[in-house]
Amino acid sequence: MQLTRQQLIVLVLLTLAWGLNWPVMKLGIADFPPLTFRALSIWLGVPVLGLALVVMKVPFFVPREKYRELFWLAFANMFVWHALIILALKHLSSGRAAILGYTMPIFSALLGAWFFGNQLKARSWIGVAAAALGVSLLLWHELTNLTGKPVAVVAALIGAATWALGTHKLRNTTMPVATLTISFWMTVMTAMVLSALSLLFEMPQWKVPGTATWWAIAYNAILIFGFAHAAWYFLARSLPPVASSLSVMMIPILGVFSGALGLGEVLHWQDWAAVVLMVVAIASVLVPARTAVK
Secondary structure (H helix, E strand, O other): OOOOHHHHHHHHHHHHHHHHHHHHHHHHOOOOOHHHHHHHHHHHHHHHHHHHHHHOOOOOOOOHHHHHHHHHHHHHHHHHHHHHHHHHHOOOOHHHHHHHHOOHHHHHHHHHHHHOOOOOOHHHHHHHHHHHHHHHHHOHHHHHHHOOOHHHHHHHHHHHHHHHHHHHHHHOOOOOOOHHHHHHHHHHHHHHHHHHHHHHHOHHHOOOOOHHHHHHHHHHHHHHHHHHHHHHHHHHHHOOHHHHHHOOOHHHHHHHHHHHHHHOOOOOHHHHHHHHHHHHHHHHHHOOOOOOOO
């Protein structure tokens, strides 16, 4: 398969927005409760996404009989992921949280092969193996630290696995509505869920955000919840599962290096080697295969 021009542009913009967001989030929650940070970001992103629907003349309507399916799509794609990854990020470096979060493509490929009947070609398995090895290399120097933070690590991995499941559910949905409409209502529901979690667990920590936190909230509201999630759902529904998943593997690489530049997080040779492996993973599913000449 080949990316269309539109898919390629969306992918590049998505990679930049999501990749740079890891150190942005880490900075935003440095002295601010993480669930509250996430909830504020989503609530401010809802009108941005809603405006996009209005401008593009996409209807907001979802058939009543699809409410249950919409809820479970939001649960798998957003509720678990956003709650767990922002909590994990509080206790991990931004780069390593990005790496753990983006084990999602590995989970996606395996779930697709085991439970959704996706037949993976040899080159796709090579891509999955390369991505797995890249993640392992990137975690090499973190193993000692991670043993002291098992809850954060497990939370990130559970979030990634649940997101992978959600990607398959989204691709196979029978909802007769636009992807942007699904994205909007999932975002609204996620804002409500994270607000409830913030109220329940973080109310004593509530305070007025500082300047850095406000900038991080604005970045997330506009670029992440106003654009990136809708962009991802577009790719997830328009590309084969392995392609849509491994195509975003440059995001943790960007997260690692932007964290190093912006937050002074230390890089090792494993980080550089992982870049090569991630490129191999992406190429394995996005570079067209040769066809025999008859």
